[in-house]
Amino acid sequence: MKDLECSVIKNQKVANNTYLLALRCDGHIGEYMPGQFVMIKISSNTHPFLRRPFGILGYSDGLLYVLYKVKGQGTYMLSNKHPGDKLWVLGPLGKGFSLPECNEEPFYVAGGTGLPPIFSLAQHLKKGHIMIGAKSLDDLALVEQIRNIPNTKASFTTEDGSFGFKGLVTDVLKKCVSRGRGHVLTFDILEHDIQLNQMTEKECQMLRHDPLIIYACGPYDMLRQTYIIAKRCRARCQVSLEEHMACGFGVCQGCTVETRSGNMRVCKDGPIFDAADIIWR
Amino acid sequence: MEIAVDTTIKLIQGLELKNPVMNASGTFAYGEECSEIFDLSIMGGIITKGLSLLPNKGNPPPRIVETPCGLINAIGLENIGVDAFLKDKLQFLMQFKTPIIVNFFGSYEEEYVECARRLSIEGVAALEMNVSCPNIKSGGIQFGTDPHTLYALVRKVRDVTTKPLIVKLSPLAGDIAEMAFSAQDAGADAITCINTIPAMAIDEETWRPTLGNITGGLSGPAIKPIALRTVWEASHKVDIPVIGCGGISSSADVIQFMLAGASAVEIGSFSLREPFCFPDIINGLTQYMGRHSIDTIQDVIGRLKL
Ligand SMILES: Cc1cc2nc3c(=O)[nH]c(=O)nc-3n(C[C@H](O)[C@H](O)[C@H](O)COP(=O)(O)OP(=O)(O)OC[C@H]3O[C@@H](n4cnc5c(N)ncnc54)[C@H](O)[C@@H]3O)c2cc1C
Ligand SMILES: Cc1cc2nc3c(=O)[nH]c(=O)nc-3n(C[C@H](O)[C@H](O)[C@H](O)COP(=O)(O)O)c2cc1C
Numbered sequence: 099m100k101d102l103e104c105s106v107i108k109n110q111k112v113a114n115n116t117y118l119l120a121l122r123c124d125g126h127i128g129e130y131m132p133g134q135f136v137m138i139k140i141s142s143n144t145h146p147f148l149r150r151p152f153g154i155l156g157y158s159d160g161l162l163y164v165l166y167k168v169k170g171q172g173t174y175m176l177s178n179k180h181p182g183d184k185l186w187v188l189g190p191l192g193k194g195f196s197l198p199e200c201n202e203e204p205f206y207v208a209g210g211t212g213l214p215p216i217f218s219l220a221q222h223l224k225k226g227h228i229m230i231g232a233k234s235l236d237d238l239a240l241v242e243q244i245r246n247i248p249n250t251k252a253s254f255t256t257e258d259g260s261f262g263f264k265g266l267v268t269d270v271l272k273k274c275v276s277r278g279r280g281h282v283l284t285f286d287i288l289e290h291d292i293q294l295n296q297m298t299e300k301e302c303q304m305l306r307h308d309p310l311i312i313y314a315c316g317p318y319d320m321l322r323q324t325y326i327i328a329k330r331c332r333a334r335c336q337v338s339l340e341e342h343m344a345c346g347f348g349v350c351q352g353c354t355v356e357t358r359s360g361n362m363r364v365c366k367d368g369p370i371f372d373a374a375d376i377i378w379r
Numbered sequence: 380m381e382i383a384v385d386t387t388i389k390l391i392q393g394l395e396l397k398n399p400v401m402n403a404s405g406t407f408a409y410g411e412e413c414s415e416i417f418d419l420s421i422m423g424g425i426i427t428k429g430l431s432l433l434p435n436k437g438n439p440p441p442r443i444v445e446t447p448c449g450l451i452n453a454i455g456l457e458n459i460g461v462d463a464f465l466k467d468k469l470q471f472l473m474q475f476k477t478p479i480i481v482n483f484f485g486s487y488e489e490e491y492v493e494c495a496r497r498l499s500i501e502g503v504a505a506l507e508m509n510v511s512c513p514n515i516k517s518g519g520i521q522f523g524t525d526p527h528t529l530y531a532l533v534r535k536v537r538d539v540t541t542k543p544l545i546v547k548l549s550p551l552a553g554d555i556a557e558m559a560f561s562a563q564d565a566g567a568d569a570i571t572c573i574n575t576i577p578a579m580a581i582d583e584e585t586w587r588p589t590l591g592n593i594t595g596g597l598s599g600p601a602i603k604p605i606a607l608r609t610v611w612e613a614s615h616k617v618d619i620p621v622i623g624c625g626g627i628s629s630s631a632d633v634i635q636f637m638l639a640g641a642s643a644v645e646i647g648s649f650s651l652r653e654p655f656c657f658p659d660i661i662n663g664l665t666q667y668m669g670r671h672s673i674d675t676i677q678d679v680i681g682r683l684k685l
């Protein structure tokens with residue numbers, strides 16, 4: 099973990115309220131794993147007081163890329179930074195995604211601001227099927243860059259149908275896990291864990307033959323639905339969680355989530371967790 | 380030219396700090412994470428997260444909300460418990476050449492007493508009793524707001540430990556000097572002023588409290604002037620040393636607290652934002668001493684000109 103002074107190279111609006119930030123760091127941030135994040139200090143005075151967590155979209159040749167959506171004060175101030183302005187970046191932080199085992203095929207699910215870690219992972223693995231969801235076409239960022247990730251297939255979903263499939267990204271995931279097997283899944287997306295557990299071994303095997311690993315980042319409900327689908331088709335599933343953070347490096351216990359192995363810190367033990375370990379709300 | 384200045388603080392009989400800068404409890408965990416980023420031996424002392432007799436799960440999320448110049452936390456004193464600390468963490472901390480001060484709390488008197496008893500072992504340089512946490516349902520802040528209750532509690536703890544005993548007070552005490560005096564009377568060796576200030580935040584969009592626990596404790600630069608005042612008042616009332624805490628963010632702040640009467644300081648919230656602040660602030664102190672021709676930092680304590 100380093101604390102690097104960085105200068106803004108680019109801070110460009112790329113979608114509705116969404117900016118692509120490129121930073122030149124005054125040192126080497128070091129190796130990072132897709133899924134890791136940084137804490138950005140937006141101001142040298144104490145307003146805002148805390149740093150803000152953002153996923154690493156990419157890092158190469160001393161340039162760090164972050165994709166963020168303006169949400170409140172901190173991200174608003176960030177959106178007003180100009181080339182040459184200084185920011186301070188603490189990172190890389192947390193644990194990244196664990197990579198697919200042997201012949202596991204990766205599926206990626208991203209919704210809202212969940213794109214950065216998913217993008218960076220797909221670019222790292224260069225295989226699998228990327229599914230991106232947004233409210234509307236205006237909210238979709240980096241469409242061309244996603245399409246250009248070699249060796250991958252990309253599907254887009256918008257809630258209003260303005261681009262790609264109409265509906266939720268998890269609707270597409272549901273279809274994809276069974277595509278090519280002649281089995282269209284009929285279960286309701288809101289079905290509960292209990293019902294999923296009742297599915298027989300045979301039914302599960304029919305769904306898919308290749309082992310799957312599903313990676314997801316986005317709103318909590320999307321993550322939960324993704325997990326339900328993953329569980330149904332016996333896929334491994336890793337999700338990136340968000341929680342309010344003060345330190346981002348594990349010392350304040352501010353970002354704790356409950357898991358089957360007790361309390362875990364999203365910033366240090368995560369933000370990537372096996373979905374099966376999480377006690378879902 | 381390197382200026383040779385003496386930053387040592389003889390805090391309590393048997394507890395000497397190489398400089399007056401320590402971390403505050405709860406913003407440093409048990410030292411492991413920070414040890415990866417700088418050498419913990421530079422610290423004047425290391426203070427652990429607050430421990431209870433049994434492990435404590437803490438409060439539901441969100442536990443953190445930012446406010447102007449600070450934050451409100453409602454961690455709820457999540458900790459691994461005294462026994463796990465002694466088994467898994469103390470040994471690690473002992474490798475650093477600096478005193479280890481263990482912060483602890485209880486929900487009732489016997490819990491305080493039993494914690495103190497178990498923590499009174501080799502490797503623990505001192506105990507800091509938290510009688511002022513706003514984030515637990517019972518105990519906590521009650522002990523820290525009534526001088527008689529505090530006296531009785533500190534007495535009981537004093538009886539079971541010969542370790543230097545520091546009592547960490549709440550700013551909620553009607554008269555902080557009175558509380559400090561009670562603690563001294565009951566046998567405390569030092570006072571820490573202050574813990575967080577009970578506070579609240581509300582989301583006007585959802586009409587809900589921002590914190591899972593509804594209320595929490597305010598810390599950071601926002602509370603510094605209050606902390607400074609409590610140090611001033613307490614240090615005038617008692618003969619034992621006072622440790623200043625609340626919003627400290629620079630070597631200038633450290634000097635201000637020492638002028639007000641603090642013999643040492645603790646830095647909490649600022650280090651969440653600036654994990655590398657300890658070496659910077661400690662260096663800043665020696666530079667300040669050089670600039671002002673101060674040979675020994677002890678000479679700054681309580682020297683406010685009126
Ligand atoms: C590990 C991680 C990675 C993230 N990656 C990205 C990313 O790549 N792109 C992106 O746009 N957003 C990302 N977020 C969310 C982003 O951190 C918040 O949107 C941002 O902190 C909001 O700050 P603000 O001052 O604009 O909002 P405000 O609502 O004013 O923030 C007030 C406080 O709440 C915290 N907060 C508010 N929303 C969130 C949230 N969703 N998660 C965590 N803390 C929050 C803020 O950090 C701040 O301390 C990530 C969050 C986490 C935990
Ligand atoms: C996240 C967090 C956790 C804390 N946990 C404890 C604790 O376990 N025990 C304790 O005595 N004080 C605890 N405190 C209070 C601090 O030690 C300190 O008294 C207070 O934050 C004021 O100092 P500051 O403004 O420098 O943070 C905590 C504070 C914060 C912000």
Ligand code: FES
Pocket residue numbers: 342343344345346347348349350351352353354363364365366
């Ligand atoms: S944000 Fe401090 S422990 Fe995770």
